[in-house]
Amino acid sequence: MGDRRCRQSGVVVVDGAIEEQRATLRxxxxxxxxxxxxxxxxxxxxxxxxxVETWRSFEPLLRALPPSIHALAPTQRGHxxxxxxxxxxxxxxxxxxxxxxxxxVGIDRAVLVGASSGGVICRMVATGHPRRVxxxxxxxxxxxxxxxxxxxxxxxxxxGLLDPVDARFVEKFVRSTSPSGMSEECLAQLVSDGLAxxxxxxxxxxxxxxxERPEALECIGAPTLLLAGGADSFVRDDQQTLLDRIPGAExxxxxxxxxxxxxxxxxxxxxxxxxxxxxx
Numbered sequence: 001m002g003d004r005r006c007r008q009s010g011v012v013v014v015d016g017a018i019e020e021q022r023a024t025l026r027x028x029x030x031x032x033x034x035x036x037x038x039x040x041x042x043x044x045x046x047x048x049x050x051x052v053e054t055w056r057s058f059e060p061l062l063r064a065l066p067p068s069i070h071a072l073a074p075t076q077r078g079h080x081x082x083x084x085x086x087x088x089x090x091x092x093x094x095x096x097x098x099x100x101x102x103x104x105v106g107i108d109r110a111v112l113v114g115a116s117s118g119g120v121i122c123r124m125v126a127t128g129h130p131r132r133v134x135x136x137x138x139x140x141x142x143x144x145x146x147x148x149x150x151x152x153x154x155x156x157x158x159x160g161l162l163d164p165v166d167a168r169f170v171e172k173f174v175r176s177t178s179p180s181g182m183s184e185e186c187l188a189q190l191v192s193d194g195l196a197x198x199x200x201x202x203x204x205x206x207x208x209x210x211x212e213r214p215e216a217l218e219c220i221g222a223p224t225l226l227l228a229g230g231a232d233s234f235v236r237d238d239q240q241t242l243l244d245r246i247p248g249a250e251x252x253x254x255x256x257x258x259x260x261x262x263x264x265x266x267x268x269x270x271x272x273x274x275x276x277x278x279x280x
Contacts, residue, residue, distance in 0.1 A: 018059060023074070025100035029084035033074035033101070036062045040070070042277050043134050044107045047073040048098065050116035050177075050260070051205060052197045054079050056189050057115070061262045064270035069277060074101050076121075078201035079193065089204040091212035095124040102132060111277050113137040116177070116235070116260055117145065117209055124212075126220050135280045136224040137273060140259050143217075143238040146210050150176060150234055158206050161199035170194040179229060179258035186263055217245035224249040225276045227269060229257035 024030045034055050047058045055073035065071055076094050077086050098121060102110060111134050114122035119141025126133040145151050154176075157169060174190045194202075224246045228239045230253045243249050252272050254261045262269040 018062060020055075023101055023104045025084075025097065025104050027084070027097075027100060029077060029082060029086065029097060029100070031074045031076070031097065031101055032081045033072055033105075034058070034062060035070075035072045036065060037067055037070035041068050042070050043280065044110040045069055045071045045273070045277055046098070046102070046107070046110045046112055047071060048112060048114040048118035048122050049073070049076065050118045051209065052078070052194050052202060053115075053190060054081065054193045056193065057186075057263070059189070060183070060186060060266035061270055061273075064266040066270075066274055069274055072105065072107075074098075078197055078205055080196055080198070088208075089201060090208040091120060091124060093208070094121045095128065098122075098125055099129055099132060108132065109134045111135040111137065111280070113139065113273065114141055115139045115262060116141065120145075120209065120212070123217070123220065126222050127216060130221050133222045135276070136220065136222045137227065137276060138224065138242065139227045139262055139269070140229060140232055140235050141226070141238070141242065142235045143241050145206075148234065151206075151210070155206065155210075158202050161202050163199045165195055165197065165199050165202065167191070167195060177234065177259055179232075179260055179264040181257070181264035190263075217242065218247065220246045223280055225272075226251040227261060227272060228253050229259055229261045230255040231257055232259045234259045 018034050020032050020034060022030055022032055049055060049057045054075040058073045062071060075081055077097055078089060109132055112122040112125060119138040122136060126136050171191050174194060226239055226242055226249060228251060239251060243251050257264060
């Protein structure tokens, strides 16, 4: 019996699941990605996930977006589903992969949407390749991870991780960096992604994020929208810094919501993202 394929709200669905595609970059890295909406329906929107996640962390948001939004969500290097020779996990490597992904799928300019540490990668592309970034959306993005007490506390455990990665640690980490109200299904997916990620990637990706030289926020020329949880103790204070330093930045605060509001309220985030994208 063949696949049951249909298009629901612009999402390609195969037997109830969003169809995963693959893109091979010039550097030989092959990245899985999801694509929803249709080319030409809007400026392309590229969703960039956070540390030790995959494109599936955006699945609720992808399902909530209307067909008028052409969205692509790649899985970044480090997860076993990404193929190729991968011997470095600096933030600049992730940024280079993102530009390479755009080249491979034929996207010249896009709206970049970065969740948490994914926002750091998006900002690096916005300052290093400004012509490629039509607009920027930063969801619970930190200015830097180096000064975060939560990361300082977790760093010792992360640097001591060995394979197989301890499931209790991964669940504790996911819960500490996610908003309350997130579905158990979403929680299980994030834990699964973290468990599949090798200990070496946990360690080296964190070091890469902590040691990366901060980009000049004042040099970001793309229209920028900040989406922040009002109850986000992790990066709440950073939002004012981003608002002050990124020229013309705007902010939407979800009161009573913690870190990464797209995980708990994908419909609300989808509506705000759609308004912003169609305005540019």
